[in-house]
Amino acid sequence: MNPQDIEALAPLYALDALDGEDLALFTEELKNSESLQALVREYRDAALAIPLSLEPVAPSPALKGRILDAVAPRAERSAPVFTRVFWSLAAVALFSFIGYSLIHPGIPMSGPHDVTGRVKVDDRTVVLMVEGLPKLPPGKVYQLWHLIPGKPDPVRQGLFVLDPSGRLRGRDTMKNPITPDCEFAITMEPAGGSNRPTMPIYALAKN
Numbered sequence: 001m002n003p004q005d006i007e008a009l010a011p012l013y014a015l016d017a018l019d020g021e022d023l024a025l026f027t028e029e030l031k032n033s034e035s036l037q038a039l040v041r042e043y044r045d046a047a048l049a050i051p052l053s054l055e056p057v058a059p060s061p062a063l064k065g066r067i068l069d070a071v072a073p074r075a076e077r078s079a080p081v082f083t084r085v086f087w088s089l090a091a092v093a094l095f096s097f098i099g100y101s102l103i104h105p106g107i108p109m110s111g112p113h114d115v116t117g118r119v120k121v122d123d124r125t126v127v128l129m130v131e132g133l134p135k136l137p138p139g140k141v142y143q144l145w146h147l148i149p150g151k152p153d154p155v156r157q158g159l160f161v162l163d164p165s166g167r168l169r170g171r172d173t174m175k176n177p178i179t180p181d182c183e184f185a186i187t188m189e190p191a192g193g194s195n196r197p198t199m200p201i202y203a204l205a206k207n
Contacts, residue, residue: 006025006026006029007036007039009022010040013030013040014043015043106127106129107120107184108205109128109130110203110205111202114132115130115202116130116131117203118205119184119205123178124176124177125173125174126172126174128160128184129167130168130169131168133168134188134202135166136161136162139190140188140191141161141189141193142161142162142187142189142202143157143158143160143187143189143194143197144159144160144185144186145157145184145187145197146175146176147182147185148179148182149179149181149182154185154196154197155174155175155176156196157174157175159193168186178207181206181207182207183204183206183207185197185201185203185205186202186204187199187200
């Protein structure tokens, strides 16, 4: 297998869709290639982020039948071939979603200490993707606030913790309509949340 063929297996590996000889070969190459390791990390990060970036869409009832007809219309199609092609289709779908996400990047969120991120808005739903937040001490959570022009007090919203990679990923439905010039803020609060912010703002985004 040439390097291009190995790289082509990266999205399938990121989806845990490799097995047999392909898995053994890719795993061996992965041990010795930093660029391949970085590629897998990018695909895995994308796979985690995309479900949070898009609203769920119910698949067509006929989808399974169409896939079966396209991939294994004859008895001579083996199960391994079906699995490989199915996951290849899944990888293509994943990176179609990635393209959509890049086209609709959302509102920038930033803060002190190299905090960066995005807030994606859909009607009253916001999707948060934030990096660089400090590690939460015991008994603390991150809390989202909706700052609405004309309202004196921030509206308390959802509570979040960091994922194993140290990032904040989540979604919340706003109690009030999302208006032009409103803002979204994140503070660190006691477990259970607060009715008013008690800590400095760690991240802020303006609609």
